[in-house]
Amino acid sequence: MNDAKSFSSHARALHWFAVLTAIATFLLLGAGGLVTSHEAGMSVPDWPNSYGYNMFLFPPSKWIGGIFYEHTHRLWASAVGFMTTILAVWLWAKDSRKWMKWLGTTAFLLVVAQGVLGGLRVTLKMDNLGIFHGIIAQIFFVITCAIALFTSGLWAKISLGPKINIPRPLRTLVLATTVLIFVQLILGATMRHQHAGLSINTFPSAYGKVWPDTSPEAIQRYNAERMEITNINPITAFQVVLQMVHRIAAVAILVCVVLCAVLAGRNLGAHDSLAKFAFFWLGLIVAQIVLGAATILTNKAADIATAHVLVGALSLVTGALWCIIAFGRSANVPVASRTAGETFGAFGTLAGNK
Amino acid sequence: MKLLSFAFLIGVLTAASISHAADIIGTVTLTGTPPAEIPIQPLMDDPTCGPLHTETPTTHFYVVGKNGEFADVVVSLKDASGNAITGKSTGASASAVLLDQKGCLYTPQILAIQTGQKVTVRNSDPCIHNVHTTSKGGNPEHNDVQISGGPDLTYTFDKPEMFMKFQCDVHPWMFAWVSIFDSPYYAVSGADGKFVIKNVPPGSYTVVASHRKLGEQTETVQVADKDVTVNFSFSVK
Numbered sequence: 001m002n003d004a005k006s007f008s009s010h011a012r013a014l015h016w017f018a019v020l021t022a023i024a025t026f027l028l029l030g031a032g033g034l035v036t037s038h039e040a041g042m043s044v045p046d047w048p049n050s051y052g053y054n055m056f057l058f059p060p061s062k063w064i065g066g067i068f069y070e071h072t073h074r075l076w077a078s079a080v081g082f083m084t085t086i087l088a089v090w091l092w093a094k095d096s097r098k099w100m101k102w103l104g105t106t107a108f109l110l111v112v113a114q115g116v117l118g119g120l121r122v123t124l125k126m127d128n129l130g131i132f133h134g135i136i137a138q139i140f141f142v143i144t145c146a147i148a149l150f151t152s153g154l155w156a157k158i159s160l161g162p163k164i165n166i167p168r169p170l171r172t173l174v175l176a177t178t179v180l181i182f183v184q185l186i187l188g189a190t191m192r193h194q195h196a197g198l199s200i201n202t203f204p205s206a207y208g209k210v211w212p213d214t215s216p217e218a219i220q221r222y223n224a225e226r227m228e229i230t231n232i233n234p235i236t237a238f239q240v241v242l243q244m245v246h247r248i249a250a251v252a253i254l255v256c257v258v259l260c261a262v263l264a265g266r267n268l269g270a271h272d273s274l275a276k277f278a279f280f281w282l283g284l285i286v287a288q289i290v291l292g293a294a295t296i297l298t299n300k301a302a303d304i305a306t307a308h309v310l311v312g313a314l315s316l317v318t319g320a321l322w323c324i325i326a327f328g329r330s331a332n333v334p335v336a337s338r339t340a341g342e343t344f345g346a347f348g349t350l351a352g353n354k
Numbered sequence: 355m356k357l358l359s360f361a362f363l364i365g366v367l368t369a370a371s372i373s374h375a376a377d378i379i380g381t382v383t384l385t386g387t388p389p390a391e392i393p394i395q396p397l398m399d400d401p402t403c404g405p406l407h408t409e410t411p412t413t414h415f416y417v418v419g420k421n422g423e424f425a426d427v428v429v430s431l432k433d434a435s436g437n438a439i440t441g442k443s444t445g446a447s448a449s450a451v452l453l454d455q456k457g458c459l460y461t462p463q464i465l466a467i468q469t470g471q472k473v474t475v476r477n478s479d480p481c482i483h484n485v486h487t488t489s490k491g492g493n494p495e496h497n498d499v500q501i502s503g504g505p506d507l508t509y510t511f512d513k514p515e516m517f518m519k520f521q522c523d524v525h526p527w528m529f530a531w532v533s534i535f536d537s538p539y540y541a542v543s544g545a546d547g548k549f550v551i552k553n554v555p556p557g558s559y560t561v562v563a564s565h566r567k568l569g570e571q572t573e574t575v576q577v578a579d580k581d582v583t584v585n586f587s588f589s590v591k
Contacts (some may be wrong), residue, residue: 064524
């Protein structure tokens with residue numbers, strides 16, 4: 001009984017640490033978003049040092065202008081890296097599920113890769129690396145949230161609880177929508193790391209049309225008319241088309257998530273947690289579209305654009321967690337492979353004690 | 355003796371060439387009303403940069419005089435076929451050009467140099483800047499720290515390029531655009547809209563006027579031993 005209590009409190013501690021890591025990662029996404037929104041990615045020219053100082057000893061009095069955003073991003077990233085390392089070691093030491101150990105290791109390797117990628121983006125002066133840096137950040141956030149879920153009592157409850165039938169079309173639609181959101185985030189990261197500001201600065205029309213003119217004369221006219229304050233690049237036809245694809249994908253995602261919510265409500269009942277989760281997802285997507293429009297209408301105000309990045313990340317995570325939870329609750333998952341002792345190790349006790 | 359004779363001959367030919375060179379002069383004007391310049395409010399909000407100004411500075415994309423005199427237009431020569439003139443740079447022996455960071459703004463914002471010519475970047479501000487060059491034309495990208503009161507930084511560029519950007523990422527409203535030519539045949543229009551391209555050898559040329567926002571205009575000219583006048587008129591709706 002003492003062992004059980006010990007396991008239970010230990011499992012709870014690990015879970016809350018995983019939650020903390022996921023929250024820290026979310027905030028890190030915001031810090032990274034602010035760096036790009038403020039065009040401050042190259043404001044600290046060296047790495048891993050900062051202006052010749054050891055990163056952790058760089059005097060706060062020198063954190064001026066863009067340096068503030070870039071340097072705090074580096075410090076926060078170091079903290080997340082440290083937390084992820086602890087989390088990975090903790091999982092190896094205390095979680096009996098082999099796949100969880102490797103999930104923790106994957107998170108660790110990703111956070112290391114992410115740090116190196118961010119550093120190389122600065123030292124190699126390669127804008128395109130910023131796109132991958134932004135995309136891996138989203139994947140890493142999904143993994144930290146998944147770890148938080150898998151270490152929770154909720155997951156033990158879901159896995160050991162009665163199985164329900166979640167129709168395959170619904171599960172497939174949610175998965176496909178989540179993939180679409182991920183593609184949309186790639187488009188968004190590509191747009192942001194062109195460092196060209198808004199390639200279309202009107203909404204809902206695009207330069208007064210449903211589909212904007214992308215002829216060389218039109219592109220020159222757009223560039224001539226926009227009066228940018230920050231040091232952004234002139235826009236190109238590719239960037240104009242990219243934003244149009246981003247807009248179309250946003251509408252497609254909205255339609256898909258509405259369908260998901262309707263199907264979930266109809267098949268699982270409006271009071272089912274997955275149906276509620278789908279409604280929450282729909283709320284996020286609506287908020288995301290409002291933020292996307294606001295990003296344009298405020299001429300890409302840094303805080304609005306960063307909020308757009310963050311809600312995008314939450315939308316991806318919500319879809320991914322919905323899929324995972326649905327997988328756990330689905331009747332199609334063999335129950336034999338999910339016994340408490342075999343699959344959940346320490347957390348089996350937690351489930352047993354509930 | 356033969357060497358002396360050869361040197362004398364070269365000298366005479368060079369002198370003859372110079373005596374036949376002429377200037378291309380002209381005025382650039384802008385018709386229409388350009389978009390209003392934007393106050394650089396982030397500069398004023400910055401605790402270090404703001405106090406350096408009594409009035410909020412604005413962007414300087416369209417520097418236009420009362421009568422439409424259009425400044426900051428880069429005027430350069432191409433050959434009669436419209437190809438860039440290459441291999442004529444005297445940049446290595448030309449004086450360095452100064453690009454100053456003053457009041458958290460680059461001065462001047464539009465600059466033209468030759469390949470191999472030195473650009474001296476100075477920090478006259480009481481704060482740190484990073485000097486970040488971003489090339490689209492194959493020149494190296496630099497990103498260097500320049501502390502307040504620190505030594506000048508010197509750069510040279512080997513490849514011709516239009517409007518290569520110098521920027522500061524610490525203060526992201528700071529930028530300058532440097533055009534690089536492989537010959538000395540270029541000028542930047544002044545506040546009166548006037549430009550002079552000096553000592554152009556006789557021949558047929560395409561004169562190109564480039565504005566960072568409004569693109570290019572071209573005129574063909576024939577240069578003999580007298581100055582040639584070419585005017586350009588840009589327009590905005």
